[in-house]
Amino acid sequence: MAQLGLVVPDELAGFSIDEMVTIAQRAEQRGYHSIWKGETSGTNSFMVLGAIARETEDIRLGTGIANVFSRSPTLLGMSGATLNALSDGRAILGLGVSSPPIVEEWHGQAYERPLRRAREAIEIIRQVLDGDTVEYDGEMFDVGPYSVGFETPSGEVPIFNAAMGERNRQLTGEFADGWMPVFTPLSELGGFATEITSAAADAGRPEPTIAPWVPAAVAEDPSVAKRRVKELLAQEMAMGYNRILATHGYGDSADEAHNRWHDGDREGATDAITDEVVEEFAVYGTPETCREQLAPYYEAGADLPILWPPFTASRGAVEELIDGFAPE
Template sequence: MTKLGFVLPDEFSHVSLEQTLEFARRADETGLHSVWKQEASGSNGVATLAAVAQCTTDVRIGTGVASVYSRSPTLLGMSAATLQQLSSGRALLGVGVSSPPLVERWHGMAFDRPLRRLRETIEIVRQTTAGGTVEYDGEVFDIGPYSMALETTDEVPVFNAAISDANRALTGEYADGWLPAFIPQPSFSSHVTDVRESARDAGRDPGELTVAPWVPIAVDDDPDRAERRVRYLLAQEMAMGYNEQVNDYGFGDAPDRAHALFRDGDRGAAVDAISGRMVDELTVSGTESDVREQLQRYARDGADVIIAMPSMDASVAEIESLIDALGRIDDSA
């Protein structure tokens, strides 16, 4: 049965840390599968999730996503093991290669051999979270031997936020789950098949790989208001560089226009530049009944968990209403 998760709004949504924790508590109370904390130039994702672990009891907590450039593999493993202990086994480690602007401008590192770095990071994280001796001799990292004192009682699932074909293949070979974002719904099923085939080719059980797409979602009694919110989120994400990804799916010049307009400060025009086809294929919005029906398409096409991305211009009340609606939809699934 497909479950529902939620991306916690943060500073990019003009939400305080205390309000972020309140959203996590609400998601826990409504029975959602998981909450995920993004990390760019705002609050520290792992530290925030440590606080979330202390104020929730059942909801799973995931980094969404931790860059393999911003922390060493050993520190990522230690962070995952710590979250696992603090949350009594609810931790999920979402990792990704990030992007050249973030890696080079935010962290002052060269965006070099990203997929090799990702693969080796996952392998080192698994050693680190298992405890005992860590030793790894790779092409990017030469680590150990050293002993880990912090162990987890359960393995921490590693999710990869893969976009490219090669990275999706790596997901099937090495990760426990896939965190795709902005994959058009008509293309989603074929990508799921590719990831699971990669797992099968690597001698793994493809059914054990968790597919968890991030999807912009808005629920409102007025479908036009809901659509406006997901349009805004798409415009902002295009400005953050996702226009280059979605350009591969034939949306014309709409992604690039939204990117340019939003970055120039004309956010209204950027929202209007988002095409109807982009809304239909990249987002889910409408009344609660509409959203329930649209989410069923992802479930049919192979999603195990659907992670809702709230609009970055949604009010606190609108976000609370979305969490409640997701809880009702999840219960009826």
């Protein structure tokens, strides 16, 4: 059966923690592989996933993403190990370098050498998860020797990296267990996946899991579903992801959406998202047709597409999405 993940809508979309737990339970019942909790602001992803862990049995629980600046590598490892213990071995540690606005303005950290920091963080986290003594002398971190303090190793916790740039994708293949990109065009996904698996092979590592985030919506009227993903894309362009789309050749649409959103014209920003952008970066459809929209992702090498509901989606719309895309 094809694997599928879901980004749980959180307080930024108006959902309480109790509602997040209920959404995760529904996803588990419908056969989803994993649930992912974001953390740009709002609630703490590890704590919310810990609450979900106590109310579910099988679904995997991933941070999507925990950035490598706001917590030390040792704390990231401790948090991942704790979540893994709470969930009986279901944790996935989704990491990323985030962006200067979040790191500098929200966390008050200097956004320095992000890729080197990510590499060293992953190496330290692996030592922590081994449950013995951490000792590391790097360019960014000098840690230990210090005892982790676990009575027994926490068990394997996969580490996914939310890489977008070429050098970061290389890092993913060499050091991570999975690649979790955001805003990678479908037409380029296969080539990037091949790059990463080749880097892993060169490093003597297993093939990483390819797990792209995919904006998604379901509605009886396909035009309504398309509008929902355009709204999500427009909002994310306003958050600065227009720069990422520009590197893939979609800068005109992305920049227009960014500028209109910041001018207060959210309808105009949504209108600026072209159908071509939607087809490359999102999936949508009716309950009868939406599942087939994922086939090209699996064909391009995705192992675990992660569906990303629009921020404007109601509880009913999210449930419709879960049911419509549910693995058969």
